[in-house]
Amino acid sequence: xxxxxxxDELTIVTAAETVERLKPYLATGTNLELDLSAxxxxxxxxxxxxxxxxxxxxxxxxxxxxxxxxxIVRNLLEFTRLTRELEH
Amino acid sequence: MSMDDxxxxxxxxxxxxxxxLVQDVEDGFLRLEGxxxxxxxxxxxxxxxxxxxxxxxxxxxxxxxxxxxxxETMLDLVRRGELAVTPEMVxxxxxxxxxILNLVEGVASGRSQATPEEQSxxxxxxxxxxxFLPGAEAAAVPDASAAxxxxxSDSELDDDERSWHLSLRFGEDSLRNGMDPLAFLRYxxxxxTVLDLQVRSDSLPPLAExxxxxxxxxxxxxxxxxxxxxxxxxxxxxxREDSDIRITPAAEQVDSYVKLIGTLPESDRIGDILIxxxxxxxxxxxxxxxxxxxxxxxxxxxxxLGEILVEQNIVPRQVVDAxxxxxxxxxxxxxxxxxxxxxxxxxxxxxxxxxxxxxxxAQASAGVVCMTDAGDRSGVAEAQSEVMxxxxxxxxxALSLRMVPIGTTFRRFERVVRDVxxxxxxxxxxxxxxxxxxxxxxxxxxxxxxxxxLVRNSLDHGIEPPAExxxxxxxxxxxxxLNAFHDAGSIVIEVADDGRGLDRDKILERxxxxxxxxxxxxxxxxxxxxxxxxxxxxxxxxxxNLSGRGVGMDVVRRNVTALRGTIEVETSLGVGTTMRIRxxxxxxIIEGFLVGVGSRYFIVPLDRVTECVELPPGAIVPGxxxxxxxxxxxxxLPFIRLRTMFGIDGQPARRQSVVVVEQSxxxxxxxxxxxxxxxxxxxxxxxxxxxxxxxxxxxxxxGNGEVALILDVGPLVVGQTExxxxxxxxxxxxx
Numbered sequence: 001x002x003x004x005x006x007x008d009e010l011t012i013v014t015a016a017e018t019v020e021r022l023k024p025y026l027a028t029g030t031n032l033e034l035d036l037s038a039x040x041x042x043x044x045x046x047x048x049x050x051x052x053x054x055x056x057x058x059x060x061x062x063x064x065x066x067x068x069x070x071x072i073v074r075n076l077l078e079f080t081r082l083t084r085e086l087e088h
Numbered sequence: 089m090s091m092d093d094x095x096x097x098x099x100x101x102x103x104x105x106x107x108x109l110v111q112d113v114e115d116g117f118l119r120l121e122g123x124x125x126x127x128x129x130x131x132x133x134x135x136x137x138x139x140x141x142x143x144x145x146x147x148x149x150x151x152x153x154x155x156x157x158x159x160e161t162m163l164d165l166v167r168r169g170e171l172a173v174t175p176e177m178v179x180x181x182x183x184x185x186x187x188i189l190n191l192v193e194g195v196a197s198g199r200s201q202a203t204p205e206e207q208s209x210x211x212x213x214x215x216x217x218x219x220f221l222p223g224a225e226a227a228a229v230p231d232a233s234a235a236x237x238x239x240x241s242d243s244e245l246d247d248d249e250r251s252w253h254l255s256l257r258f259g260e261d262s263l264r265n266g267m268d269p270l271a272f273l274r275y276x277x278x279x280x281t282v283l284d285l286q287v288r289s290d291s292l293p294p295l296a297e298x299x300x301x302x303x304x305x306x307x308x309x310x311x312x313x314x315x316x317x318x319x320x321x322x323x324x325x326x327x328r329e330d331s332d333i334r335i336t337p338a339a340e341q342v343d344s345y346v347k348l349i350g351t352l353p354e355s356d357r358i359g360d361i362l363i364x365x366x367x368x369x370x371x372x373x374x375x376x377x378x379x380x381x382x383x384x385x386x387x388x389x390x391x392x393l394g395e396i397l398v399e400q401n402i403v404p405r406q407v408v409d410a411x412x413x414x415x416x417x418x419x420x421x422x423x424x425x426x427x428x429x430x431x432x433x434x435x436x437x438x439x440x441x442x443x444x445x446x447x448x449x450a451q452a453s454a455g456v457v458c459m460t461d462a463g464d465r466s467g468v469a470e471a472q473s474e475v476m477x478x479x480x481x482x483x484x485x486a487l488s489l490r491m492v493p494i495g496t497t498f499r500r501f502e503r504v505v506r507d508v509x510x511x512x513x514x515x516x517x518x519x520x521x522x523x524x525x526x527x528x529x530x531x532x533x534x535x536x537x538x539x540x541x542l543v544r545n546s547l548d549h550g551i552e553p554p555a556e557x558x559x560x561x562x563x564x565x566x567x568x569x570l571n572a573f574h575d576a577g578s579i580v581i582e583v584a585d586d587g588r589g590l591d592r593d594k595i596l597e598r599x600x601x602x603x604x605x606x607x608x609x610x611x612x613x614x615x616x617x618x619x620x621x622x623x624x625x626x627x628x629x630x631x632x633n634l635s636g637r638g639v640g641m642d643v644v645r646r647n648v649t650a651l652r653g654t655i656e657v658e659t660s661l662g663v664g665t666t667m668r669i670r671x672x673x674x675x676x677i678i679e680g681f682l683v684g685v686g687s688r689y690f691i692v693p694l695d696r697v698t699e700c701v702e703l704p705p706g707a708i709v710p711g712x713x714x715x716x717x718x719x720x721x722x723x724x725l726p727f728i729r730l731r732t733m734f735g736i737d738g739q740p741a742r743r744q745s746v747v748v749v750e751q752s753x754x755x756x757x758x759x760x761x762x763x764x765x766x767x768x769x770x771x772x773x774x775x776x777x778x779x780x781x782x783x784x785x786x787x788x789x790x791g792n793g794e795v796a797l798i799l800d801v802g803p804l805v806v807g808q809t810e811x812x813x814x815x816x817x818x819x820x821x822x823x
Contacts (some may be wrong), residue, residue, distance in 0.1 A: 015300035056295040
């Protein structure tokens with residue numbers, strides 16, 4: 001289990017960068033724990049990345065779980081009814 | 089005729105009469121000042137209001153009855169000399185006339201009750217009348233005004249929450265364009281309640297193919313809100329173009345729409361019914377109609393609008409069915425603007441019927457001549473020319489049915505001038521001349537608004553405040569003249585003021601500032617004054633709430649041009665300005681010039697044609713390459729080859745001709761194969777399918793059964809000038 005901390009904003013501004021960061025872990029089928037406690041902003045681009053990462057991990061028989069969520073992330077997950085799908 | 093039809097017909101008559109009565113009422117109000125109690129003016133005014141109230145009562149239009157009742161009471165007091173007329177009272181009464189007209193127009197559009205806004209306007213206007221009424225009567229006023237209409241209004245559902253299903257697929261580039269779908273959803277949640285939200289991630293690719301900046305997610309939202317559908321729609325205004333946004337009434341709401349539609353008045357158009365019920369928005373209907381046209385073109389059959397709405401998930405089928413049930417049956421698909429009834433002078437109608445009778449006789453006798461005098465051509469020709477003469481007379485006579493004196497339009501300016509000069513604290517007298525010049529009714533209606541604009545401009549910017557006028561040695565009271573006269577098949581309407589006139593230098597300076605004119609360019613006076621018709625052009629230092637001279641003048645010009653008219657400015661600094669509008673007498677017939685290109689025919693409006701010349705094969709200006717210009721007596725004349733423009737096959741004639749047309753001082757040649765001469769023609773408007781055809785204003789059918797298109801010279805010339813400018817700019821850039 002590897003823990004990865006995503007900081008600041010998880011938005012279109014950092015999207016490309018975030019994907020590049022995730023790619024090596026996902027490629028090796030590592031079980032990944034994403035810590036989003038320090039995320040200050042999240043938009044559709046950020047949400048997409050979380051969904052893709054989750055799916056990619058499942059495809060390779062690994063897992064991606066959320067280790068922690070900042071209020072803003074939690075709020076979004078609730079609003080989009082994705083809490084269950086992404087947290088576990 | 090069914091009961092419903094009879095009622096509808098009677099209501100049409102009511103509306104027509106009520107409009108006339110309101111006009112009488114308004115005139116009466118204006119003349120009230122200075123009339124003594126018991127005078128004919130007061131009596132006539134009282135009768136008009138009384139009649140309005142009475143006939144509204146017959147149709148169960150309680151809201152009009154209540155409102156007019158108070159005014160009637162007041163006028164009755166004036167009539168009996170118990171109440172004195174003051175300018176303040178007239179000022180309070182004038183808007184009541186407008187309000188009654190609004191209520192009548194509401195009835196015309198199918199509403200038999202007042203809307204909440206109308207109710208509050210009624211109450212507000214009546215409360216302003218209250219101070220003029222003696223104590224005993226005043227008590228009765230709130231009674232009449234505050235009595236709320238007991239029946240439910242159409243908009244009842246509007247105040248309630250409605251449920252919607254939103255299906256949102258945002259464009260791929262939304263994120264890149266700075267539009268975050270989640271932000272829209274959060275905003276939605278502030279104007280209503282998001283009951284459920286599902287993220288649709290079907291199009292999300294595997295990680296390797298993911299473009300992090302592309303938007304892949306879609307959303308399905310169950311939503312409850314009190315705002316109308318159009319407001320929900322407008323939230324997505326900025327992403328509409330690339331996205332697929334569908335807003336459908338929720339399934340459980342269907343029954344209430346069906347019920348609501350049941351209470352709406354019938355209409356020719358299903359779209360109107362759906363918009364009125366709130367199930368669809370104007371934009372959705374417009375989009376669906378566009379789709380319908382495209383389909384119809386490719387499938388060669390008309391796809392019902394309702395089907396498209398259902399298929400596009402805009403409106404559920406049951407709601408469409410309910411609206412279809414409400415749609416008025418065949419035979420009444422008249423165009424919206426022609427649904428009004430028209431009052432016609434009985435003598436004119438008699439004359440037309442006489443002529444038709446004569447025509448029938450002449451036609452019959454022509455038949456007899458043809459049968460018996462087969463060998464004698466002169467008899468046939470004579471009979472034929474008699475029929476022709478009668479046909480022409482019948483046509484003129486039929487057209488005259490639509491003719492009304494322009495004075496009816498001018499009358500409303502008494503009011504405009506009064507209101508505006510009070511507002512601006514200026515003294516202005518209105519002088520109307522030529523009010524009996526006759527014009528097509530349709531034209532009168534459509535020229536009204538541009539005229540109001542010109543009049544307001546003159547009052548606001550033309551005529552100086554009294555102090556300034558005195559300083560310049562003019563009388564303190566300004567004069568605005570409205571004049572109309574017939575001139576060579578046109579009607580000319582003049583709006584003239586004795587104000588400060590247009591400042592040529594200031595206009596030119598402003599035009600240069602705005603980049604409309606190159607610095608140092610030499611312009612004629614007419615060209616300079618023409619600049620005030622440019623969009624957004626104004627020389628007014630401060631823009632008043634009335635509009636600066638220039639603001640909106642582009643709209644005036646556009647309206648006038650749409651009526652195939654022209655507008656010119658005559659002005660003299662310090663002395664005054666005259667705006668002169670020249671319009672064709674009728675919209676239905678034009679004097680045209682018939683030309684041929686290949687096997688096709690075109691008609692150029694004759695008043696735009698300045699001359700015809702032969703296309704000189706060697707006269708194309710050398711060295712300009714492919715540019716379509718020729719030498720016309722030493723001047724460069726750009727020309728348009730109609731053959732190329734309309735994609736007509738075949739070889740051009742050996743000797744081609746050029747019809748020189750002029751629009752606002754700009755000349756362009758039209759290259760054609762054959763000139764066929766003048767031709768008086770009845771314009772057939774083109775169907776909505778051709779609404780985007782810019783350079784064609786209509787069509788007509790020639791004697792040989794061929795269709796000829798009527799060219800709209802304005803856009804043709806403008807288009808050509810634009811192309812020239814682009815070409816020229818290109819050539820300069822290369823050099």
